[in-house]
Amino acid sequence: MATIKPGQPTARQLSVFEFIKKHIIKKGVPPTVREVAAHFGFASPLSAQLHINALVKKGLLKKLPFKQRALEISGLRPAEDTTLPLLGRVRAGAPLLASEDTEDHIRIDKGLFKIEDGFALRVTGDSMMEAGIFEGDIAIVKQQQTIENGEIGVVLIGDEATVKRVFRQKGKIVLKPENKTMKPATYNAEDVRVLGKVVGIIRKM
Amino acid sequence: MATIKPGQPTARQLSVFEFIKKHIIKKGVPPTVREVAAHFGFASPLSAQLHINALVKKGLLKKLPFKQRALEISGLRPAEDTTLPLLGRVRAGAPLLASEDTEDHIRIDKGLFKIEDGFALRVTGDSMMEAGIFEGDIAIVKQQQTIENGEIGVVLIGDEATVKRVFRQKGKIVLKPENKTMKPATYNAEDVRVLGKVVGIIRKM
DNA sequence: GGATATACTATACAAATGTATAGTATATGT
DNA sequence: ACATATACTATACATTTGTATAGTATATCC
Structure with a gap:
């Protein structure tokens, strides 16, 4: 077998690395030492462990001992999910x-959406279709109390949550649909949440 | 403590159940016995185990021994992901x-999209904007060789992958943009993949 | 009171997984 | 030839996590 400069992973080590990488991508979690061993036909888990140790030493892998x-591969996100509640309804009075x-x-x-606190909401109606938001779409919503002029927001009017482009005009709130057949509606700021x-x-x- | 009819979970058991449920929803995986114990301040892992056993007996939980x-909660999907490659380009000659x-x-x-084999593709151009598909959107694509008349598909023409509504007409393939400013284009079937x-x-x- | 279910502790074992010791073998550079 | 790095086996130990044994205590129903 070829001797290679320390610092450079060998072909064998690279194939172990590729296996681990694919496992993380496909399954969301790295393989166990014995899963690596099984894949390569190693009789001893240590065989896999040694390759892993070498890869750690050479900087391709990171590891949390015990x-x-x-195992972690830098630049490769592990399976981390955000779970958002899909709200069936929004009630004016309730949290x-x-x-x-x-x-x-x-x-x-x-990694897909940057949200800490948020929720999902099924879109009803065609009012935003020209913004590419259709009935039945699921809107991913970042929870916040204010919104920049012209951004698309979810607002509560009475007991109805609706998706619209939001503008502020002289203490009033204007909700603008993205649909030629519909007109903007103006509300008192205190009636809109x-x-x-x-x-x-x-x-x- | 209240004695309750066998078959009915106790308040304590229900709170353990709720913790497990939230853990699955939030983290994607059920907690370990000791994580349950730690959350409730139990000194012994068996305390958690007994609650879990009771919940299994009463049908609220399922378990794979050892x-x-x-742990599984019926009607609650565990964290199962599909990983799709996001293709940066599509080459006519290559797989x-x-x-x-x-x-x-x-x-x-x-659970979101029913796909076994598929891929993701970043949409370029405005040709499908009236179908609510904008430039920069990520299209989730189910891999298949044929397509029903009028469905939206990804087709390869030369070296360019494009998203269009696909129609078949007398051995020809018609690709119809969803954009009033663009016209359908007709191709020989053998030039379109x-x-x-x-x-x-x-x-x- | 006695039976039963609940709710817990202390401790230990079992299975899965990470790690280590000891050893064999091969290839390469000096 | 020798040192060194690589690549592996057989075996055992360590840690984590699921499970079990033995025991204490309380509440409810008969």
């Missing part, structure tokens, strides 16, 4: 994320 | 899912 499935109003949960890759900003759309077709 | 983090052409990976909840059907859209805003 933790299970705790926004009351669990009784959660219809389902949407799990999405944490901003629930959040739409940061993403998921559509099943 | 497996780690192997579709050549790893050199994979720009990134999109992990999505398996169907890569798949668009089953979903993800938009980051």
Whole structure:
């Protein structure tokens, strides 16, 4: 077998690295030492361990000692999800994320949308179709109390949560549909509660 | 403590059940016995175990014996992901899912889109904007060689992968943009390769 | 009171997984 | 030839996590 400069991974080590990488991508978690051994036909788990140690030494892998499935590849996100409640309804009086109003949960890759607190909402109506938001789409909403002029937000009017482009004009709130057949509506600021900003759309077709 | 009819979970058992449920929803995996014990301040892991056993007996939980983090709640999907390659380009000559052409990976909840083999593709151009598909959107594509008349598909023409509504007319293939400013284009069937059907859209805003 | 279910502790064992010791063998550079 | 790095086996130990044994205590029903 070829001797290679220390610092450079060998072909064998690289194939172990590739296996681990693919495992993380496909399964979301790194393999166990014995899973690596099984894949390569090693009789001893140590064989896999030594390759892993070498890869750690050479900087391709990181490891949390004694933790299970705790290999990390820099630049490769591990499976980290954000779970957002999919709200079935929004009630004016109740706390926004009351669990009784959660219809389902949407799990999405944490890297996809940057949200700490948020929720998902199924879009009803065609009012935003020219913004590419259709009836039945799932809006990913970042929870916030205010919104920049012209951004698309979720606002509560009475007992109805609706997705619109939001403008502020002289103490009034203007909700502008993105649909030629519909007109903007103006409300007193105190009648409108901003629930959040739409940061993403998921559509099943 | 109240004695309750066998078959009915006690308040304490229900709170353990709720903790497990939330853990699965939030983290994607059930807690370990000791994590349950720690959360409730139990000094012995058996305390948690007994609650779990009772919940299993009463039908609220299912369990795979001796497996780690192997609790299941019926009607609650565990964290199962599909990983789709996000193709950076599509080359006419090469296999579709050549790893050199994979720009990134999109992990999505398996329950969200029903796909076995598929890929993701970043949409370029405005040709489908009236179908609510915008430039920069990520199209979730189910890989298939044919497509029903009028469905939205990803097709390869020369070296360019494009998203269009696909029609078949007398041995010809018609690709219809969803944009009033653009006209349908007709191709010989042999010049067009169907890569798949668009089953979903993800938009980051 | 006695039976039963609940709710817990202290401790230990079992299985899965990470790690280590000791050893064999091969290839390469000096 | 020798040192060194690589690549592996057989075996055992360490840590984590699921499970079990033995025991204490309380509440409810008969």
